[in-house]
Amino acid sequence: MISLSRDLVNLSGPAANAALTERSILVLPTGAIEHHGPHLPLSTDFLMADLIGRAVVESAASAGQDVWLLPPLAYTKSDEHHWAPGTIWLTGETFMQTVVDIGRSVAATPAKTLVFYNGHGGNIALLQVTLRELRRRFGLRTFLMGTGITAGNGLDGPDERGFGIHGGHGETSMILHLQPDLVDMTQAARWVPDHMADLEYIKFNGGAVSFGWLSNDFGPSGVIGDATGATAEHGRAIFERAVADGVASLAEIARFRHEP
Secondary structure (H helix, E strand, O other): OOOOOOEHHHOOHHHHHHHOOOOOEEEEEEOOEOOOOOOOOOOHHHHHHHHHHHHHHHHHHHOOOOEEEOOOEOOEOOHHHOOOOOOEEOOHHHHHHHHHHHHHHHHOOOOOEEEEEEOOHHHHHHHHHHHHHHHHHHOOEEEEEEOOOOOOEOOOOOEOOOOOOEOOHHHHHHHHHHOHHHOOHHHOOEEOOHHHHOOOOEOOOOOOEOOOOOHHHHOOOOOEEEOOOOOHHHHHHHHHHHHHHHHHHHHHHHHOOOOO
């Protein structure tokens, strides 16, 4: 029986070597195990990276793309939630060295393209640095993708004023869709720092001035956003959009060339 699995690690070493080519794309989901308030599981970011990333790879493969899935990383850079019991995090140095070592191993295969499918905002800055590190050291084509979850804009959810990035409307809706038994909506609340949102220059995202923060700087729950109106229906819509965008992104990655 021929397996249709896109899990590279389910193949033997010789079979993986035979299946991969220079144009094969390997996708590595990166999540986190960290505090997400009283209403969401510690595995929230891991679930999103793992399950959405898998759906993207399987859909892309069904469309004829040469794409394979690597096992997800659960423990990553989550020190902004270090204060909360249950958070399991790596230092920036350890996390970066881990993904560099993985890239070195990928470079030893016929595949020369590595995509990080990321579900945790705290990983982004280091993964962006890693893209260049892997390009320089091993000649890999490297890319970073994400789940596309954004703060509620008041149109298709509550107005989170740009702060709905952790345990808010989008993430809560997504987990309600992916694994609703892990969500306790009786504990959902609004934690949006309106006094910060009113500032002109200092912004959480996209302002002229950025700032260092820990998740409990915004309140004792560690939530940044408004989960009160989250629904599985909205989560399904985000999921379907994320999968469609992911498949289209992988198709463009397959065509991408550094040289003219």
